[in-house]
Amino acid sequence: MDSRRARICCLDLDTFFVSVERIFDPSLIGQPVVVGAMPGNRGVVTAASYEVRAFGVRSGISMTEAVRLAPNAIYVPTRDGAYAQYSKQVRAIIERYSPVVRPASIDEFYIDFEGCERLYRQPTDTDGDATIARVVTEIRAAIQTELGLPASAGIGTSHTIAKIASGRAKPAGTLMIRTGEERAFLAPLSVRKYPGIGPVAEKRLHEAGIHTLDQLMTAIDQPGSKRFGPLAACVRRVLRPVGAAEWREERPAFREFDPDGRTVGSISNERTFMADVHDQQQVHNQLRALAERVSWRARRRDVCARTVTLKLRYADFQTLTRSRTIAPTDTEADIMRTVFELYAQAHTRSVAIRLLGVGLSNFAQAERQLQLSFDGRPRAKISSAVDSVRSQFGYQAIRLGAVADRREGRRGDD
Amino acid sequence: MKVRIDKGALITPLYRAQGVIDRKASTNVLACVHMVAGDGGLTFTATDYDVTMTADVSAEVLEPGAALVNGRALFDVVRALPDGVDVLMTCDDSHRIRIEAGRAYYHLNGLAPEEFPDVVEEGTGKRLHLDKEEVSGMLRRTLFSVSADESRPALNGVLLEIEPAGPTQALLRMVSTDGHRLSRVERTVEATDYDGSSYRCIVHRRGAAELQRIFEGSDLGVVIEFLGRNVVFSSDHARLQVRQIEEAFPEYQRVIPDRGDASVSLSKTALVNAIRRVSSLASGKHNLLRMDLEPGRISLEMVHADFGDAHEEIEVPEYEGHNVSVGFNPRYLMDVCGVLDVETVTLEMSDQFSPCLINAEDEQGSTFVVMPMRL
Numbered sequence: 113m114d115s116r117r118a119r120i121c122c123l124d125l126d127t128f129f130v131s132v133e134r135i136f137d138p139s140l141i142g143q144p145v146v147v148g149a150m151p152g153n154r155g156v157v158t159a160a161s162y163e164v165r166a167f168g169v170r171s172g173i174s175m176t177e178a179v180r181l182a183p184n185a186i187y188v189p190t191r192d193g194a195y196a197q198y199s200k201q202v203r204a205i206i207e208r209y210s211p212v213v214r215p216a217s218i219d220e221f222y223i224d225f226e227g228c229e230r231l232y233r234q235p236t237d238t239d240g241d242a243t244i245a246r247v248v249t250e251i252r253a254a255i256q257t258e259l260g261l262p263a264s265a266g267i268g269t270s271h272t273i274a275k276i277a278s279g280r281a282k283p284a285g286t287l288m289i290r291t292g293e294e295r296a297f298l299a300p301l302s303v304r305k306y307p308g309i310g311p312v313a314e315k316r317l318h319e320a321g322i323h324t325l326d327q328l329m330t331a332i333d334q335p336g337s338k339r340f341g342p343l344a345a346c347v348r349r350v351l352r353p354v355g356a357a358e359w360r361e362e363r364p365a366f367r368e369f370d371p372d373g374r375t376v377g378s379i380s381n382e383r384t385f386m387a388d389v390h391d392q393q394q395v396h397n398q399l400r401a402l403a404e405r406v407s408w409r410a411r412r413r414d415v416c417a418r419t420v421t422l423k424l425r426y427a428d429f430q431t432l433t434r435s436r437t438i439a440p441t442d443t444e445a446d447i448m449r450t451v452f453e454l455y456a457q458a459h460t461r462s463v464a465i466r467l468l469g470v471g472l473s474n475f476a477q478a479e480r481q482l483q484l485s486f487d488g489r490p491r492a493k494i495s496s497a498v499d500s501v502r503s504q505f506g507y508q509a510i511r512l513g514a515v516a517d518r519r520e521g522r523r524g525d526d
Numbered sequence: 527m528k529v530r531i532d533k534g535a536l537i538t539p540l541y542r543a544q545g546v547i548d549r550k551a552s553t554n555v556l557a558c559v560h561m562v563a564g565d566g567g568l569t570f571t572a573t574d575y576d577v578t579m580t581a582d583v584s585a586e587v588l589e590p591g592a593a594l595v596n597g598r599a600l601f602d603v604v605r606a607l608p609d610g611v612d613v614l615m616t617c618d619d620s621h622r623i624r625i626e627a628g629r630a631y632y633h634l635n636g637l638a639p640e641e642f643p644d645v646v647e648e649g650t651g652k653r654l655h656l657d658k659e660e661v662s663g664m665l666r667r668t669l670f671s672v673s674a675d676e677s678r679p680a681l682n683g684v685l686l687e688i689e690p691a692g693p694t695q696a697l698l699r700m701v702s703t704d705g706h707r708l709s710r711v712e713r714t715v716e717a718t719d720y721d722g723s724s725y726r727c728i729v730h731r732r733g734a735a736e737l738q739r740i741f742e743g744s745d746l747g748v749v750i751e752f753l754g755r756n757v758v759f760s761s762d763h764a765r766l767q768v769r770q771i772e773e774a775f776p777e778y779q780r781v782i783p784d785r786g787d788a789s790v791s792l793s794k795t796a797l798v799n800a801i802r803r804v805s806s807l808a809s810g811k812h813n814l815l816r817m818d819l820e821p822g823r824i825s826l827e828m829v830h831a832d833f834g835d836a837h838e839e840i841e842v843p844e845y846e847g848h849n850v851s852v853g854f855n856p857r858y859l860m861d862v863c864g865v866l867d868v869e870t871v872t873l874e875m876s877d878q879f880s881p882c883l884i885n886a887e888d889e890q891g892s893t894f895v896v897m898p899m900r901l
Contacts, residue, residue, distance in 0.1 A: 480814060481706050481855060482879060482897040486776035492900070493879035 118241055118267050118290050121223040121248050122274035125202065125255075126262040126283045128219035129159035132198050133188050135260050144185040151179045151187055154386055158190050162283060193506045198259060205254050209247055222271065223248075245288045252286060269294065272307055279305070299326035306347065379409045380421070382469030388427040390464045399455060402470035403448040404512050411499055415475040416440035420447055422454035423469030426461060434458045440476040443491045444512065447472070527563045527591030527617040531583065533607050533627065536568075536615075539581035540601040542764060543572035545736045546579045547597040559597040560642040561615075564590040572597055573645045577733045578767040579740070580646060592639035593617035600625075603632050647767055651753040652725070654688065654696065654717050658748045658761065664700045665734055667711045667865045667892055672731040673704035680773035681705060683728040686757070688750075690722045701778050707858050708778055709865075712891040727757050728775055733768030740764045782895055783883050786874030788819055788847045791887070794871045796840050798863045804828045804836045805856040814899050815856040819875065820849045828856075852878045853899040859884075862894040 125131065129147040134140045144164035148171075149155015157178050160169040167182040178185070199218045206213050209232075212224035225247070229240035237243040248265045255263050266277025267288040274289075276298070281287035289297045298306075303325055304314050322328050325347075332347060381402050389395060399422075410417055421435040434454040441447060451470055459465075482492045501510045540559065548556040560571040568585045571578065593615075600623075607613065607627045614626040621636040665684065673681035684702045691697040696717040701710045729737075737759055751758040759766045805815060807830045818825040824842055829835040852875050862884050863871065874883040878901055884894040 478900075480811075480853070480899040482899065483705050484703060484708060484776075484781040484881065484895065484897050486778070486780055488780050490879060493877070496879055 378473035380471030388464035417472035419474035425467035528589035728771035
């Protein structure tokens, strides 16, 4: 069982958006930098440099909050396209070293080095683990010298260990947790460091007197303990090195690019309006834009969705979700029609709308066989033309004619 | 009821009834054949409500009457009898059927004949006499692409259209599609009693398939009759009544391209053999046949992630157009080639997302459309 070695690497680009901005404007180096929406609107912080993190500014907090915490920081608006371009180049560098690379997000990559140690072995390496740790450090150095982007990497027997280790390796470090060292590594960390333990679970654990992962592991290890059911199962699995087949199943939320499990999980996008909206035209346009985006993401993932979900939040924070299951589809026309039907059914109050979201789930592998278009619309041809323009010039290069005002509000993927 | 009948005469209607009787029906009567003896013959009827088959055979009627018995059981019994024997069939008051032939005899438990539903539509409607071979050939060219997906009922049958084409001629058209491919066959046929009106109906695939079975007889003609919600096909001794599918057939004209950017004519045999060889690697969902058309040749390729890959080239010296790459389900191409009785077929394609048109110069009026698979 313990034959599984530490071969999963989580490589995370340090303050990625800030690092890219520093390539464009080197005067930002060493300065407190915040990248995100412009101050004064409802946007959020996309990335904060280490200099500004000391003030409590983190990615994900609102701009208003950031400005309150760090009024003297340099605020840089996000730019289109450039980040994805750099992310692609990083991936290309990593792929020189391992064929199994799964981008988990724009600045985070999982790499499987299983079976690679003999390929890279050098006489000075004490064992396979040392070889892999050295190779990962080389990758980080290549990303730094070729692109100017700092990265940190964690290596472990599972996704979760690698992810936590990459966090502990920051900034610009490599940390390997060898087989059997997992428990000792996790023990001193606060429970919140464990992926999946958010503020709510943390509060529950604190109430139970559990603050560190050591305390948590001890609590769940007790015979007959039924406490923290699903959480305990998740932690136990990480402590026990898992097989290659299992690690791919570990984090369904990060499955966007995973060709082995494309139909797991869901795809959703939501948008908060800058100011709450009454105008139905604006609402419809936003629904179209969201449907357009999720359809495109479904096609990139090579799946067709059976279930379409609409999320609707009124200005008073009442939130509704409505779903409908239809024939598997990945085209804007079908998804949009369903979204409009769901909206017509869900929208019953005259209160202004704060947020809209569209989600796809219950995926089927995309059907390779094309359908005859009896309605005269060659769907596959249109989608393919749109997708090829986008793959070359980016998502914004071609949009639905009816989608106006497209950069409004903040965007939240996944 | 008491009749004496030759085994050979008895087996034919029973064989024809096998496709209609519903073996899984919840009511027993639908698994039965209904027999009526009178006026010098026996009349057999079997139905599943959508398709109703009626056949007459001559028999020596010793005592008129009716019987209702499991169609499969009766068929199995009669089939096992030696050829050329006379069969004596008797039905008593308790609906038990006795079958005697030579020194063998059987008893089959029947049902009360009155329980058989009154399904045969009486009366006369608009009629059209057609050549059997013609109709049979058209059915063969369309039946294979009928959809079996019950969620799209309009596609579960063959669309039959009749339009005037001349003083004593009618244009007969049959169209079928399963959403991935489409077949359209048109023939101008002699129809002396045609009144010039247009007809359009969808014949359920089960009825159309039964029609082929009925055509196996020796008669030359077939009469098509439109009777209320049914369409009736009859030859001298058999009658098939098929309920029309009352749905809107899709606008098939829209998906038939006038022509493709690239058009290539080649030997059907060469194409079929090459596809068969290359697709020996096909399994389940791994059935993507890649076809690369370039000046002078067509390359076929199939890649199976687990097994390996297969390649073959067909020379097409006369093709000088541009390069096109298209993916296909090989079975769809084979099906079309299988129904065309010609040596040369023409493929017309535009790009990897557009429908591929297949037809044959030597067989005007037969048009096939196959949608590609994503490469």
